[in-house]
Amino acid sequence: MKAIHLPLVTHLHHHDLDPNKNRVPVVYAYQDVKTSKKSNRLGEKLSNLLNIQKNDPTRSNLNDIHEDKANTPTMSPKEDISDRWCDIHGVQEWEGLLDPLHPFLRREIVKYGEFAQATYDALDIDSFSEYCGSCMYNSHKLFDKLGLNKSGYRVTKYIYAMSQIDMPQWLERSKLTYTWSKDSNWIGFVAVSDDEESRRIGRRDIVVAWRGTVTPSEWYENMQRKLESIGHMDSKVEHGFLSIYTSKCDSTRYNKSSASQQVMKELKTLVEFYKTKGEQVSLTITGHSLGGALALLNAYESAANFPKLPISVISFAAPRVGNIAFRDELYQMGVKILRVTVKQDLVPRMPGIVLNESLQKFDDLTGTLEWIYTHAGTELKLDVRSSPYLKRGFNFIGIHMLETYLHLVDGFVSSTSTFRSNAKRDVALVNKACDMLVDELRIPTCWYQLAHKGLECNSYGRWVRPKRHPEDIPSPTREQLL
Amino acid sequence: MKAIHLPLVTHLHHHDLDPNKNRVPVVYAYQDVKTSKKSNRLGEKLSNLLNIQKNDPTRSNLNDIHEDKANTPTMSPKEDISDRWCDIHGVQEWEGLLDPLHPFLRREIVKYGEFAQATYDALDIDSFSEYCGSCMYNSHKLFDKLGLNKSGYRVTKYIYAMSQIDMPQWLERSKLTYTWSKDSNWIGFVAVSDDEESRRIGRRDIVVAWRGTVTPSEWYENMQRKLESIGHMDSKVEHGFLSIYTSKCDSTRYNKSSASQQVMKELKTLVEFYKTKGEQVSLTITGHSLGGALALLNAYESAANFPKLPISVISFAAPRVGNIAFRDELYQMGVKILRVTVKQDLVPRMPGIVLNESLQKFDDLTGTLEWIYTHAGTELKLDVRSSPYLKRGFNFIGIHMLETYLHLVDGFVSSTSTFRSNAKRDVALVNKACDMLVDELRIPTCWYQLAHKGLECNSYGRWVRPKRHPEDIPSPTREQLL
Numbered sequence A, B: 001m002k003a004i005h006l007p008l009v010t011h012l013h014h015h016d017l018d019p020n021k022n023r024v025p026v027v028y029a030y031q032d033v034k035t036s037k038k039s040n041r042l043g044e045k046l047s048n049l050l051n052i053q054k055n056d057p058t059r060s061n062l063n064d065i066h067e068d069k070a071n072t073p074t075m076s077p078k079e080d081i082s083d084r085w086c087d088i089h090g091v092q093e094w095e096g097l098l099d100p101l102h103p104f105l106r107r108e109i110v111k112y113g114e115f116a117q118a119t120y121d122a123l124d125i126d127s128f129s130e131y132c133g134s135c136m137y138n139s140h141k142l143f144d145k146l147g148l149n150k151s152g153y154r155v156t157k158y159i160y161a162m163s164q165i166d167m168p169q170w171l172e173r174s175k176l177t178y179t180w181s182k183d184s185n186w187i188g189f190v191a192v193s194d195d196e197e198s199r200r201i202g203r204r205d206i207v208v209a210w211r212g213t214v215t216p217s218e219w220y221e222n223m224q225r226k227l228e229s230i231g232h233m234d235s236k237v238e239h240g241f242l243s244i245y246t247s248k249c250d251s252t253r254y255n256k257s258s259a260s261q262q263v264m265k266e267l268k269t270l271v272e273f274y275k276t277k278g279e280q281v282s283l284t285i286t287g288h289s290l291g292g293a294l295a296l297l298n299a300y301e302s303a304a305n306f307p308k309l310p311i312s313v314i315s316f317a318a319p320r321v322g323n324i325a326f327r328d329e330l331y332q333m334g335v336k337i338l339r340v341t342v343k344q345d346l347v348p349r350m351p352g353i354v355l356n357e358s359l360q361k362f363d364d365l366t367g368t369l370e371w372i373y374t375h376a377g378t379e380l381k382l383d384v385r386s387s388p389y390l391k392r393g394f395n396f397i398g399i400h401m402l403e404t405y406l407h408l409v410d411g412f413v414s415s416t417s418t419f420r421s422n423a424k425r426d427v428a429l430v431n432k433a434c435d436m437l438v439d440e441l442r443i444p445t446c447w448y449q450l451a452h453k454g455l456e457c458n459s460y461g462r463w464v465r466p467k468r469h470p471e472d473i474p475s476p477t478r479e480q481l482l
Helices: A007-014 A037-047 A062-066 A103-121 A195-201 A239-246 A259-276 A290-305 A324-332 A362-372 A396-400 A402-411 A427-433 B007-014 B037-047 B062-066 B103-121 B195-201 B239-246 B259-276 B290-305 B324-332 B362-372 B396-400 B402-411 B427-433
Strands: A153-162 A184-193 A204-210 A227-229 A236-238 A281-288 A311-316 A336-342 A378-382 B153-162 B184-193 B204-210 B227-229 B236-238 B281-288 B311-316 B336-342 B378-382
Touching: A103 A184, A103 A204, A103 A281, A103 A311, A103 A336, A103 A402, A153 A204, A153 A239, A153 A259, A184 A195, A184 A259, A184 A290, A195 A204, A204 A259, A204 A290, A227 A239, A236 A239, A236 A324, A239 A259, A239 A290, A259 A281, A259 A290, A281 A290, A290 A311, A290 A324, A290 A336, A311 A402, A336 A402, A378 A402, A396 A402, A402 A427, B103 B184, B103 B204, B103 B281, B103 B311, B103 B336, B103 B402, B153 B204, B153 B239, B153 B259, B184 B195, B184 B259, B184 B290, B195 B204, B204 B259, B204 B290, B227 B239, B236 B239, B236 B324, B239 B259, B239 B290, B259 B281, B259 B290, B281 B290, B290 B311, B290 B324, B290 B336, B311 B402, B336 B402, B378 B402, B396 B402, B402 B427
Parallel strands: A204 A281, A281 A311, A311 A336, A336 A378, B204 B281, B281 B311, B311 B336, B336 B378
Antiparallel strands: A153 A184, A184 A204, A227 A236, B153 B184, B184 B204, B227 B236
């Protein structure tokens, strides 16, 4: 296995970081998301291609929807997997575990997916907030606030990425002049398993969860053009993803070091700490959509830095990231990748399927790009039509949502079976930020939001935006300031 | 003054009440309201007509917006008006009190407007709720829940109207098969002043507040066709309004008696009760939009039944209701009408301005209708451009909203003055269900909504719709059942 010396960071020098010129990356999340007209039209054009029929004769009977599940636990039991953890972590490429899907593996996929989901649920997306683009809670409270206090992990570090990169508009940008940061967005976190969970899963597991975007329409068209070298070999990856991962700027508060540098420093600390204690350690990197792409870059860099560490990526709805050489180098370094996709989701087909309607040389480019970018790893392919709880019809945003993915994983038995009848995960979660659930379930659409959108009535009877609790106000760590 | 024997009720027999055939009246309220494409186009066409310029050089300086008002009371003081109540109630047609607007009168207009606003704020508009179209709270808790506990009034009665009338789609209709009522919607309430408030205002004041609709696009086009006789003279009123007011059906739970019958029975009880005690009694009827039209019908019927009772209507954004004979009859019976309008609002111009784009004989009909329907009463005309807090540009829904009206009343000094600098009413209220406030105020749009749209996380971790508290479940009164 080769040694690669943090190759990603060197690419920073390729970028012009003039903040007036460059644009921000990363992440729209929950809003009453409206698919743009353009992507609607696109959706219509593509729905045949994706085999979506409005009236699907194979659709399950809806009667079982009314079954009262309100008083059952929302999760499958956590089994002791300590003697099988290597297989479940993918050492054998999940051979024999995916179809049918092994219950132990299903439970672990959902666990990691919920860490990725936390990066959406805790993001401040209120453009009138001075903390727009930050996490609403400090790292010690995050899991408590999101109901993940029984996850068996604790957050050790938040990661920030530049939001002023030469990219299309992704950032959560406050409309105010004074904000916590004009340059950065919260892009993820590092967490580590506690003693009890470590016993259950047979090793100390370090997790990196990368935040993505749920409105891909802004970026997919810009993500199929520019491959850029990474490392010292022939590996190339999409310029935009790399840019988010590696950009930094001395004049910022949160990105004097890049996301790459922040995460690698934390991983080094944690790996050394637990290795010194003689523990078995693993690294699991997760992310949805754009976050899945960042997970792959992070895995590449981690494998180069920790040659003997078992490293897996569990990605959801991730686009293609690099060329064949990049994929092969990941394989050579032993990175295991489980790529969860939904058949009807367009994002995992990018880049490589030409979605830019303005593109003239349609056929030429389709052919070319299809061969340039390639997926890496093992695919777990889901189908929205398998779930009796989901609406039919083409819903570009809803199909791409991570909660839709987690619902489908929870119900997946095998590629030839119907939805798991004893799936326990709360179906209501699917509609958090979209309109995917059938009416019979009576779940409002886009329901995941604060009372009065965060306004509170004060003692004078005025509706005001409360000040954020001081301990939840983001503040740079020492290394971010130095 | 003539005696008219409940003429409105007799019109019921003109209607075919087959519930499968007829449609529902009354009321869309808070939702993330989207103006239809049609009304958007219409809006563009009409914005010139309405003198709306995007860049208005007379616009006030926005600097004073940043002044911190968070710690001031939200209301002007309530003055003792006991020796002037007749004037403020309109006995002299508000002569000399409107321009400039007398502070005592302004305070009273806002008070009545907030009763009308309560009919929106407490309406269950969740189409997945089995109580959709009902009031969320029982009548004893309504004012407490809405922060009106210091209003000095108590609710004595809820009013219901048929929702299955031969009319365009207005109803709040549940998507469920089992609902509290398939036939009725909550359409308003009767309230009466308590002893302390009665001392302040110089008499026992009975209020009727009628609920309207905030999405007029569905109904305005259908409200300019059909005049129908009312009473025994030449008076005619719009068929649709009368239909809502007078329809009943023996097979329903809440409308065995019509809205008209329900309200008149309650008024009779209250007026007799307080008259017997030797008190001076007044009746004030209020409503917004469609509710303003119902207020006028209710005033007409009340005047016929209580010939000596001082009766005023304070309406907001009300359309024209009837012909000249109807207006004159109201005047003859002594009904005083204060009609609050906003210059840029289209609804007070209906019927009579042809808004139906499909109508071919544009000019002919405009002329005709303009003369058939006429407004009644004294107008207090507001202008959205007077407020430095409101966005410019044509926002069909936002301009029509009752909260926008109440904001403009609160700031109105005179037709030649700028916005009142010491206006205290909470500006944030304007954006409850629209997007009218300038960005500098940092108030989210359409913010008036429950946390998680009413879903709650139960002890099993599931997001469920909580059962409505038994005392808030609507139940028919004895007379509704008999």
